Amino acid sequence: MLTNQIGYYSIILGLIFSVLIFITSLKDLKNIKILNKKIFFLSFFQFFFVLLSFIALIFLFISSDFGNEIVFSNSHSTKPIFYKIAGAWGNHEGSLLLWLLVLTLFIFLFLLNSKNQPIKYRILTLVYQQIIIIGFFLFILLTSSPFNYLYPIPTEGLGLNPILQDPALAIHPPILYLGYVGSSIVFSASLAATTQNYISKAWAKNIKIWILISWIFLTIGILVGSIWAYYELGWGGFWFWDPVENVSLMPWLCLTALLHCVLVLEKKSLLSSWIIILSISTFILSVSGTFLVRSGVLNSVHTFANDPSRGIFILVFLFILILFSLIIFFFFKKENKDEKIKIFWLSKDTFILINNWFMMYFLSVVLIGTIYPIFLEVLSNDKISIGPPFYHKLIIPVLIPFLILMSFSQSLSWFKSKIDKINVKLILVFIISIILSFSIAKIAGSKNLYNSILVSASLYLFLVSIKDFFNRYKSYAQSISHFGFSLLILSILLNGILSTEVTANLKVGEKFIYKEGSIEFSSIKSYQKNNFKSIVGLFKIEDKKKNYVELEPELRIYNQPITITSEADIKTTIYSDKFLVMNKVKGDDYFNVRYQVKPFMIWIWISTFLLAFGGSLSLFRRINEK
Amino acid sequence: MKNKFILPSLIIFFTFCFIIFYNSLENSNSYIPKDDFDTKLPIFNSKDFFSKKEISSQDLFVDNDYYILNIWASWCAPCRKEHPELMKLSKNSSIKIIGINYKDNLKNAKKFLNDLGNPYSTILIDDDGTISIELGAYGVPETFIINKQNKIIQKFRGALNTESIEKINLILK
Numbered sequence: 002m003l004t005n006q007i008g009y010y011s012i013i014l015g016l017i018f019s020v021l022i023f024i025t026s027l028k029d030l031k032n033i034k035i036l037n038k039k040i041f042f043l044s045f046f047q048f049f050f051v052l053l054s055f056i057a058l059i060f061l062f063i064s065s066d067f068g069n070e071i072v073f074s075n076s077h078s079t080k081p082i083f084y085k086i087a088g089a090w091g092n093h094e095g096s097l098l099l100w101l102l103v104l105t106l107f108i109f110l111f112l113l114n115s116k117n118q119p120i121k122y123r124i125l126t127l128v129y130q131q132i133i134i135i136g137f138f139l140f141i142l143l144t145s146s147p148f149n150y151l152y153p154i155p156t157e158g159l160g161l162n163p164i165l166q167d168p169a170l171a172i173h174p175p176i177l178y179l180g181y182v183g184s185s186i187v188f189s190a191s192l193a194a195t196t197q198n199y200i201s202k203a204w205a206k207n208i209k210i211w212i213l214i215s216w217i218f219l220t221i222g223i224l225v226g227s228i229w230a231y232y233e234l235g236w237g238g239f240w241f242w243d244p245v246e247n248v249s250l251m252p253w254l255c256l257t258a259l260l261h262c263v264l265v266l267e268k269k270s271l272l273s274s275w276i277i278i279l280s281i282s283t284f285i286l287s288v289s290g291t292f293l294v295r296s297g298v299l300n301s302v303h304t305f306a307n308d309p310s311r312g313i314f315i316l317v318f319l320f321i322l323i324l325f326s327l328i329i330f331f332f333f334k335k336e337n338k339d340e341k342i343k344i345f346w347l348s349k350d351t352f353i354l355i356n357n358w359f360m361m362y363f364l365s366v367v368l369i370g371t372i373y374p375i376f377l378e379v380l381s382n383d384k385i386s387i388g389p390p391f392y393h394k395l396i397i398p399v400l401i402p403f404l405i406l407m408s409f410s411q412s413l414s415w416f417k418s419k420i421d422k423i424n425v426k427l428i429l430v431f432i433i434s435i436i437l438s439f440s441i442a443k444i445a446g447s448k449n450l451y452n453s454i455l456v457s458a459s460l461y462l463f464l465v466s467i468k469d470f471f472n473r474y475k476s477y478a479q480s481i482s483h484f485g486f487s488l489l490i491l492s493i494l495l496n497g498i499l500s501t502e503v504t505a506n507l508k509v510g511e512k513f514i515y516k517e518g519s520i521e522f523s524s525i526k527s528y529q530k531n532n533f534k535s536i537v538g539l540f541k542i543e544d545k546k547k548n549y550v551e552l553e554p555e556l557r558i559y560n561q562p563i564t565i566t567s568e569a570d571i572k573t574t575i576y577s578d579k580f581l582v583m584n585k586v587k588g589d590d591y592f593n594v595r596y597q598v599k600p601f602m603i604w605i606w607i608s609t610f611l612l613a614f615g616g617s618l619s620l621f622r623r624i625n626e627k
Numbered sequence: 628m629k630n631k632f633i634l635p636s637l638i639i640f641f642t643f644c645f646i647i648f649y650n651s652l653e654n655s656n657s658y659i660p661k662d663d664f665d666t667k668l669p670i671f672n673s674k675d676f677f678s679k680k681e682i683s684s685q686d687l688f689v690d691n692d693y694y695i696l697n698i699w700a701s702w703c704a705p706c707r708k709e710h711p712e713l714m715k716l717s718k719n720s721s722i723k724i725i726g727i728n729y730k731d732n733l734k735n736a737k738k739f740l741n742d743l744g745n746p747y748s749t750i751l752i753d754d755d756g757t758i759s760i761e762l763g764a765y766g767v768p769e770t771f772i773i774n775k776q777n778k779i780i781q782k783f784r785g786a787l788n789t790e791s792i793e794k795i796n797l798i799l800k
Contacts (some may be wrong), residue, residue, distance in 0.1 A: 153735040155702040159766075292648070312652045320645050324638070331634045379650045 002150070005069055008057030009148040011050040012098075015105070016138040018047035023131040026124045033120055040127065044112055047134075048105040055102050058147055059089045067158050070149040071095060076158040087171030093295060093311075094147035096174055101137050103182040108134070111186055111211070118207055125193035126186075132325075133185055136318045144311045169229040177222030177249060181287040183215025184252060187259070188284035191277050192326060196333045200277070205267035206623075208280075212263055213620040215283075216256045220613040223249050228606060232571065239605060242389045247371045248290035251364055255283040258360035261353045271350065274334060275357075281326045288319050293371070352410030359403045366395045397455065404458040404490065408465040411483060430468065434460035441495075452498050459494055462487040478622065482615025488608035492601040499600045506591045509538075513594075518544035520596055534558045538583050538592065552581040552596075578602035668777045669761045676728055676736070676750035687725065687749065688777050693799055695724045696771040697747070698759050700731045701739035703767045705786035710743045712787045717746035722799060726750040729759050729767050772798055 022043045029037050062085045067073040075092045076085055090099045108130045115123050141147070190208050194200050226246070231239040240246065259279040265271050292315040370387045377383050412427060438456035442449070466484040470477075505513040507522040521541040528535045536556040543549050555568040569582040577600040584593045671684050688694050697713060699706040717724055726747035728736050753759055762771065762779075772781040772795065781798060783791045 151702055151704060153702050153732065155700075155730070156732060157730065313649070316645065316648055316652070320641060323641050327634065327637055327641075375651045376647050379647050 002068060004057045004060050004064075004066065005148050005150050008054040008061070009146065011054035011057065012138065012141060012146075012148075015047050015050040015054070015101075016135065016142065018043055018050065019131050019135050019138060022047060023128060023135065026128045026131070030121065030124055030128070033124070035120070040124070041112060044105075044109045044127070048102075048109045051098070051102045051105045054148075055089075055098055058095055058098060059086055062086060062089045065158065066154075067156070068150050068152065068154040069147075070151055071147055073151055073155055073158050078157060083168070084171065090174055091171070094141070094145045096178070097137065097141050097145055098147050099175060100178050100182060101134070101141065103178055104130070104134050104137060104185060107182055107186050107211075108189075111190070114210070115207055118203070119197065119199060122190075122193050122197045122199050122204075125196055126190045129189035129192050130185065133189065133322070136321075140311075140314055140318070144314050167229055167233050169225050169232070173222060173225045173229060176218050176225060180215050180217075180219030180222050181252065181290070183211055183218060184256060184280075184283045184287050186211045187215060187280045188326070191280035192329050195277055195329055198333070198335050200266070200270075200273040202267055202270055205263050205270075205276075209260075209263050209267065210620065210623050212256065212260050213616055213623070216253075216260055217613050217616040217620065219249070219253050219256060220609065220616065223253060224606065224609040224613070227609075231602075232569075239602075242370070242387075242392050244371050245294055247367050248286075248293055251367055251371075252283050252286045252290065254360050254364040254367070255279055255286055258357045258364075259283060261356055265350050265353055269350065272354075277330060277334065281330070285319070285323055285326070288315070288322065292316055292319055349410060349413045352406060352413060355406055356410070359399065359406075362399060363396060366392065400490065401454060401458045404462045404487075407483075408462040411465055411469055426468070427465070430464045431461055434458075434464055449498075452494075455494055456491070456498070459487060459491045463491050476619070476622075478615050478619035480615070481618060482612050485608045485611030485613075485615055488604060489612065492604035492608060495601050496599055496605065500597060502595065502597045504593065504595045506586060507594050508590050508592070518542065520594065522592070522594070530557075540581055540583075540594070540596075542579070542581075542596065550579055552579065554581050554583045556583065556585060573603055575603060576600060668773055668779055671758050671761060673727075673751040673753065673758060676726070676752055682749070682751060688773055691721075691723050692775050693722070694773040695722060695795070696727065696762075696773055697724060698727045698729050698753075698762070698764050698767050698769045700729045700767050701735040702731065703729075706768045707739075707743070709768055709786035709788075710746070712789075712792055713746040714744050716792070716795070717748075719799075723748045727753050727758060727762075729753050730756050 022040065025037065025039060025043065029040070061069045061072050062076055063082065065072065065076060065078045065085070067076075071092050071094050072088075075095075076088045080088070089095045108127060111126065111130075112123065115126075187208060190204075190211065191200075194204050194208075223246075226249070227239040230241065259276065262272050262276050262279060266273060266276055292312065295311055295315060370391055374385050374387060377385060409427075435457045438453050438460050441456060442453045463484075466480060466487050469480045469483070501517065503513075503515050503517075503520070505515075505520065507513055507520070509522055509525050512519055512521040519542070521543075522538060523541050524539045526537050526539075528537070534557070536558070537553050538555075540552045540554070541549070542552060550572055552570040552572060554570045557566045557568060565585065567582050567584055569580055571581075572579045577598055580597040580599060582595050584595075586593050668684065668688065673682055673684075674680065675682055695716065699710075713724060716722055724747050726749070728750055730753065751758065759767075759769075762769075763782075766784070768786055770783040770787055770791070771779050774780050781794065783794075787795075
């Protein structure tokens with residue numbers, strides 16, 4: 002009870018500090034020479050109180066205090082301690098508190114980290130950030146307080162869906178939030194820079210750190226989410242173009258474009274308007290994501306509790322932010338006179354611009370695919386759902402020119418490149434990749450020309466990025482990230498093209514022989530576990546080359562309520578994943594068996610990790626530069 | 628680049644988006660499985676709240692044309708809110724309200740009824756929540772209307788409000 006009160010009043014205190022910061026900063030803005038020390042204290046206390054209330058919430062979860070409404074509905078006294086803690090942000094209210102915590106932490110760090118920046122710019126960033134923070138404080142207090150209590154106190158909680166009890170899913174939301182919230186700093190800072198007409202090389206240097214932080218966390222957050230989907234959902238895929246997944250992909254695409262543009266600004270002070278637009282869009286897309294996920298407008302596998310009043314709050318807040326940023330952009334943005342410098346066509350800038358156009362294309366495809374069903378339903382009452390074929394048809398063909406242009410751009414320099422620099426080596430590499438991809442196609446027995454071209458293009462990028470490692474003049478960070486990206490595309494493509502799947506209905510003792518090998522259902526065992534009955538099948542699989550694996554998929558029959566979940570068994574090697582899942586055929590001795598071989602699965606995870614790792618290297622270099 | 632028309636047209640565009648999203652909130656499509664009306668009431672056994680005697684559901688739903696089955700608990704705040712509506716319904720002697728006391732502490736539950744009144748003709752104990760799960764309940768409170776043939780003809784999730792009371796009255800008329 003006391004902890005509950007501490008948590009609740011800490012939030013209110015935090016809000017009071019936000020208002021104080023807002024007022025003091027506005028006052029200071031008029032006549033200022035040095036940054037008021039008071040602002041540091043206020044920001045620190047604001048962060049401190051949000052932290053206190055977050056700790057209070059975690060404490061409530063650890064001590065299983067079911068007097069708290071969200072502990073009651075999301076926890077259970079027998080849950081392992083790790084999931085009790087993770088339960089604190091596994092629900093709507095707690096996750097908003099976490100969001101707020103990161104918001105206040107980041108603005109405090111921003112203040113500490115921007116000492117060499119103009120004071121008015123720093124204070125304005127703080128002011129804009131406070132608008133967002135106050136918005137979230139009000140959202141929590143008015144619609145989703147994590148500290149509602151129940152009386153009389155229930156003796157036991159309702160528990161957490163077993164599918165959500167997974168380590169990957171426990172860390173997935175916080176990481177993703179770090180990414181989303183990082184973009185809020187970019188948003189406020191770019192609006193502040195616009196107001197102060199301070200969009201310059203120095204600004205680019207300062208803001209790039211935040212863009213990188215946000216980008217790295219977003220990348221890892223998406224990666225962890227995909228890993229969870231692959232292992233836990235048991236559909237054998239890692240990306241389903243589910244609206245909630247798309248919602249995290251859109252800010253990522255926008256941020257990737259921004260990351261590259263800011264380099265141009267840093268080197269040449271070009272593209273300033275475009276950078277502001279990208280910064281605004283990234284954050285707006287993040288908040289829209291929150292709106293779409295939390296309001297229950299979307300149909301998705303991610304079922305969250307939804308409440309229309311919350312939806313309306315975020316929606317209104319979102320549109321206030323949009324209007325606000327539009328007004329600032331249109332009334333304060335001054336045309337930068339230096340921007341008249343011509344861009345030489347064969348330089349890095351041109352290719353970064355091209356990269357941006359591609360990113361915007363991908364972004365609009367995903368955006369339309371995600372929100373079109375909502376628009377259609379409101380306007381005409383038709384219900385449609387847009388699935389993977391839509392995205393594949395629109396995105397995959399465009400990948401070919403994208404990959405080839407990306408490979409070219411790596412060998413270009415800033416300013417001018419001479420034509421002869423595009424040398425024989427590159428052409429040679431191109432020919433090698435074409436030959437390689439056609440031989441892969443031959444081995445795989447695929448006669449699809451389109452696939453071969455795709456693989457050639459991504460192999461080309463792959464080889465060029467390897468070549469770049471040996472180029473002393475390049476930064477390792479960039480090479481690693483680009484190498485990671487090429488590896489990612491390559492493994493996704495090969496995974497998609499070379500995956501095989503067999504399904505069969507089998508009884509114990511039966512053997513199923515198909516073109517590529519055989520599956521033998523050798524035995525079945527059943528165990529009684531704590532709250533479910535487990536049925537484990539043993540399957541012996543042999544392929545043409547006499548490679549032998551044993552897989553033991555499991556069926557779990559939970560007793561209350563009676564639900565059957567199937568746990569796939571996955572054997573991972575560096576070449577491929579072998580994935581087997583079984584399901585009971587109703588009223589029969591037969592089991593439905595689905596066996597999949599997914600080549601290069603692990604490389605999808607490794608390459609995404611490399612992508613983020615390259616970003617982190619660049620981040621550390623920037624921090625050390627100071 | 629800064630054309631006079633860009634800002635107004637952008638504002639109009641975003642206002643349009645706002646209206647669409649605002650409307651979409653109303654036909655919010657959360658993932659609730661289809662209501663399975665007209666399903667037969669499962670047969671279950673339980674103890675009476677006061678006498679602790681064993682009762683089978685088969686003996687309970689026999690005489691009346693309609694029964695109201697209400698799942699409640701003393702710790703559940705919405706139950707407290709809907710309780711006056713149940714009290715009002717119970718004044719009509721032709722209606723039988725059967726309560727299912729969900730995962731509750733007996734003392735607290737009795738205090739709850741003493742404070743707010745007892746609208747139920749019979750109360751069954753559901754200690755571990757199995758009966759409620761068999762009934763297909765999502766949480767507490769939940770209210771079912773059951774007809775003579777022991778079929779569930781209407782379900783109300785969450786606290787009853789004036790709208791759901793109107794619906795109930797319409798059915799029971």
